[in-house]
Amino acid sequence: MKILVCISNVPDTTSKINFTDNDTKFDTNGVQFVINPNDEFGLTRAMWFKEKQGATVHIATVGEATVEPTMRKALAIGADEGIRINVAPTDGYFVAEQLAAVVKNGEYDLVIAGRESIDYNGGMVPGILATMLGMNFVNTCISLEIEGDTATAIREIDGGKETVETSLPLVIGGQKGLVEESDLKIPNMRGIMMARKKALNVVEPVDATKATQDVSFDKPAPKGQVKLVDSVDELVDLLHNEAKVI
Amino acid sequence: MSILVYTESENGKFKKNAFEVASYAKAVADQMGTSATAISFNASENESLGAYGVSKVLNITNDTLNTFNAEAYAKAIAQAAEKEGTKIVVVSSSANSKFLAPILAAKLKAGYVPNVVAAPDSTEPLKVKRTAFSNKGFAHTEISTDIKIIGVSNNAFGLKENQADAAVEDFSPELGDGDFSVKSVNIDKVAGKVTIADAEVVVSGGRGLKGAENWGMIEELADVLGAATACSKPVSDMGWRPHGEHVGQTGKPVAANLYVAVGISGAIQHLAGVSASKTKVVINNDPEAPFFKAADYGIVGDAFEVVPKLVEKLKEFKAQNA
Numbered sequence: 001m002k003i004l005v006c007i008s009n010v011p012d013t014t015s016k017i018n019f020t021d022n023d024t025k026f027d028t029n030g031v032q033f034v035i036n037p038n039d040e041f042g043l044t045r046a047m048w049f050k051e052k053q054g055a056t057v058h059i060a061t062v063g064e065a066t067v068e069p070t071m072r073k074a075l076a077i078g079a080d081e082g083i084r085i086n087v088a089p090t091d092g093y094f095v096a097e098q099l100a101a102v103v104k105n106g107e108y109d110l111v112i113a114g115r116e117s118i119d120y121n122g123g124m125v126p127g128i129l130a131t132m133l134g135m136n137f138v139n140t141c142i143s144l145e146i147e148g149d150t151a152t153a154i155r156e157i158d159g160g161k162e163t164v165e166t167s168l169p170l171v172i173g174g175q176k177g178l179v180e181e182s183d184l185k186i187p188n189m190r191g192i193m194m195a196r197k198k199a200l201n202v203v204e205p206v207d208a209t210k211a212t213q214d215v216s217f218d219k220p221a222p223k224g225q226v227k228l229v230d231s232v233d234e235l236v237d238l239l240h241n242e243a244k245v246i
Numbered sequence: 247m248s249i250l251v252y253t254e255s256e257n258g259k260f261k262k263n264a265f266e267v268a269s270y271a272k273a274v275a276d277q278m279g280t281s282a283t284a285i286s287f288n289a290s291e292n293e294s295l296g297a298y299g300v301s302k303v304l305n306i307t308n309d310t311l312n313t314f315n316a317e318a319y320a321k322a323i324a325q326a327a328e329k330e331g332t333k334i335v336v337v338s339s340s341a342n343s344k345f346l347a348p349i350l351a352a353k354l355k356a357g358y359v360p361n362v363v364a365a366p367d368s369t370e371p372l373k374v375k376r377t378a379f380s381n382k383g384f385a386h387t388e389i390s391t392d393i394k395i396i397g398v399s400n401n402a403f404g405l406k407e408n409q410a411d412a413a414v415e416d417f418s419p420e421l422g423d424g425d426f427s428v429k430s431v432n433i434d435k436v437a438g439k440v441t442i443a444d445a446e447v448v449v450s451g452g453r454g455l456k457g458a459e460n461w462g463m464i465e466e467l468a469d470v471l472g473a474a475t476a477c478s479k480p481v482s483d484m485g486w487r488p489h490g491e492h493v494g495q496t497g498k499p500v501a502a503n504l505y506v507a508v509g510i511s512g513a514i515q516h517l518a519g520v521s522a523s524k525t526k527v528v529i530n531n532d533p534e535a536p537f538f539k540a541a542d543y544g545i546v547g548d549a550f551e552v553v554p555k556l557v558e559k560l561k562e563f564k565a566q567n568a
């Protein structure tokens with residue numbers, strides 16, 4: 001089985017968000033970048049398929065050279081090889097088309113992407129990619145088993161979960177649950193040393209559609225002071241008469 | 247040319263978000279001088295969409311579509327869009343809508359913008375305001391493709407009544423076996439419980455509650471408020487509560503009218519996922535807990551004393567206001 005894990009390079013979850021150039025760009029100053037958390041669960045599940053079922057695991061990231069440290073980290077966790085598509089990931093449709101070209105060339109059986117990237121929260125890359133290539137697709141995937149060509153997946157739905165059966169080739173949008181939090185791998189020294197020697201191939205982008213563009217950004221209005229109350233009577237009164245939510 | 251809106255139903259009944267996206271579609275239709283057409287699957291009471299400004303409903307009656315199937319539903323919506331000559335499709339932010347919208351985007355070669363919180367900034371070019379960076383910011387995004395898909399955030403636009411006569415038409419999409427290659431084999435869902443996605447009120451518990459055995463009072467509080475229950479990430483990691491209840495940046499997003507956080511410190515990843523809620527109440531024994539800075543109302547106190555009192559008070563309040 002040949003697996004491609006799509007890794008998005010995103011600001012650390014603790015990052016404070018600021019914008020520059022007249023609020024037209026995200027300010028990366030002082031921001032630490034990490035593997036998108038949803039992708040990290042998928043990558044760890046891919047490692048399980050590698051160890052238990054002999055799968056080959058490649059990673060792909062659409063991004064300029066600045067994303068390479070994040071890709072090296074994914075290689076240190078255990079992926080075999082990396083592919084970087086050398087262009088800024090400006091729009092979900094565009095990113096999906098870039099990845100579709102890689103998936104087609106590499107003849108992957110399984111593509112593991114994240115439910116969404118925590119930066120722009122588009123959540124569209126796996127679904128668009130799957131549809132372009134005519135592959136099966138399961139979103140918000142919290143469990144995945146593969147037996148031969150058959151896949152059994154569980155996806156999170158509003159208020160519960162659904163088990164689905166499908167076949168390879170398959171694309172999933174993964175998230176927490178694919179593996180337990182405690183199974184997430186932190187790269188060790190040996191992994192980091194080995195990752196330095198692994199192939200990280202750079203390919204040029206294909207012509208693709210830019211469907212959307214972020215023209216400006218703003219931040220939520222600052223929150224007013226919290227009203228601290230001493231009794232539940234006062235709280236219920238405020239919720240009823242002031243906030244009007246009960 | 248009308249605006250096409252996918253109105254979700256379950257067991258034939260429209261979900262609340264169906265009326266919200268219908269309201270949104272009507273607002274866009276008004277801005278563009280056109281009308282709103284809904285597409286529904288095995289829904290009864292299609293006329294009820296008229297109250298939110300929908301003037302035509304394409305209703306599909308087809309037993310193979312009783313269970314949601316993203317590929318088949320997306321294909322049906324794409325065919326409806328083609329038939330209507332639609333340039334803008336509106337969907338919700340439910341798990342199902344977020345599953346089918348990208349498939350639909352690829353089929354229609356349409357730009358898709360999810361998490362939209364307001365009526366379009368402009369229609370020529372089409373520009374919408376959406377959340378980004380997990381609610382830490384907003385982006386104003388232009389869509390430049392011929393056909394465009396807007397995903398509306400839960401509870402952001404609200405319900406807008408706008409009486410129209412909804413003419414209901416049957417619609418029969420052409421579907422084949424290939425559209426059902428992802429098969430549902432089991433759905434595990436507690437019947438009759440409010441889901442986090444649909445809830446107006448969410449009661450959430452954190453590590454401050456010390457153990458799974460202490461959730462009784464959280465459930466009671468949720469009960470009297472008609473709320474869904476949720477939790478912080480460590481609570482689900484430790485198995486005190488199911489993963490499906492984990493809210494925040496890496497869990498489910500919450501955009502309720504009222505969010506009550508009990509024994510939750512208010513870490514940045516937690517706040518990111520819940521800050522879209524309108525009114526936030528925090529109960530925490532540490533006056534320095536960061537959540538107080540993001541809250542509207544707070545009680546500094548021991549949850550084990552405050553919550554049972556609050557439950558009693560709310561019961562009294564309900565009895566008086568019933």
Ligand SMILES: Cc1cc2nc3c(=O)[nH]c(=O)nc-3n(C[C@H](O)[C@H](O)[C@H](O)COP(=O)(O)OP(=O)(O)OC[C@H]3O[C@@H](n4cnc5c(N)ncnc54)[C@H](O)[C@@H]3O)c2cc1C
Nearest residue numbers: 452453454478479494495496509510511513515531532549
């Ligand atoms: C990559 C990443 C992603 C993350 N994503 C999420 C996410 O999506 N959602 C999320 O929630 N977290 C997330 N986290 C974790 C987050 O950083 C915090 O660790 C977590 O939110 C803390 O949970 P808590 O508030 O329940 O626990 P704590 O931080 O331990 O807080 C417990 C609170 O309870 C209070 N307390 C204790 N006893 C009482 C009492 N008797 N009465 C009243 N109050 C009491 C304490 O004062 C304290 O404020 C993420 C972390 C990382 C690194």
